[in-house]
Amino acid sequence: MRKRTIAFAIASLCIIPLLYSVIATVVIRLTGFGIVKKLNRTGIALTFDDGPHPVFTEKLLDLLKKYNVRATFFVVGEKAKMHPALLKRMHAEGHQIGIHHLQHTSSWRLTPGRLKKQLVETEQIIHDITGVRPFLYRPPWGFMNAATIPLARSRNYRIIIWSHHFKDWKVASCETILLEGLRQVPEDGSIILLHDDGTNPSADDEAPDVMLSKLQIYLEEATAKGIPFILPILN
Numbered sequence: 001m002r003k004r005t006i007a008f009a010i011a012s013l014c015i016i017p018l019l020y021s022v023i024a025t026v027v028i029r030l031t032g033f034g035i036v037k038k039l040n041r042t043g044i045a046l047t048f049d050d051g052p053h054p055v056f057t058e059k060l061l062d063l064l065k066k067y068n069v070r071a072t073f074f075v076v077g078e079k080a081k082m083h084p085a086l087l088k089r090m091h092a093e094g095h096q097i098g099i100h101h102l103q104h105t106s107s108w109r110l111t112p113g114r115l116k117k118q119l120v121e122t123e124q125i126i127h128d129i130t131g132v133r134p135f136l137y138r139p140p141w142g143f144m145n146a147a148t149i150p151l152a153r154s155r156n157y158r159i160i161i162w163s164h165h166f167k168d169w170k171v172a173s174c175e176t177i178l179l180e181g182l183r184q185v186p187e188d189g190s191i192i193l194l195h196d197d198g199t200n201p202s203a204d205d206e207a208p209d210v211m212l213s214k215l216q217i218y219l220e221e222a223t224a225k226g227i228p229f230i231l232p233i234l235n
């Protein structure tokens, strides 16, 4: 009996963290409960994660300006604090800015209290720089935990995931699949995930540079065809 109790206690200790992290993410992603993966409007939403980066974000903003396209930036709070001019420019040029944690930290490793701190501090940084309170949130890697939805609701955030990505955080996939993938994205509310910073451990530093060269070709073609680029949620 005692052995069974110990086995049960050990199993519970393993299952509870899994329920809190991986299983919570799988359930939310499969059911779509509390998250937005696709928009119910015509158009394509371009979203860029992990910046701002002093070189690549600047180049990206120039590119978006050239083609008169608005996009959404899910920024890392600490990087935003280091590059306030880039956030001011995003805001001035009509782009939307959302939260992507204070550091690029997985929600699987965050207690509810630490997750809240990541959100609130990033919200404050964006608000201090732009004067606007962000209400879009994308958890890094799309990883959530059991506290993600209640916390997002309590702060009136909308959690935006994506409908399409082409592994643009790697140079090899930018070279091989990105452009063809972008060309095939339907304009039925698709949300495309891209990255304007390649400094995460799983990414290639130079990947955003290759991504930008492919994005330029795509935007040239897409804007000539009149494909509408939309923002996930308009105020």
Ligand SMILES: [Zn+2]
Pocket: 049, 050, 100, 104, 140, 141
């Ligand atoms: Zn990210």
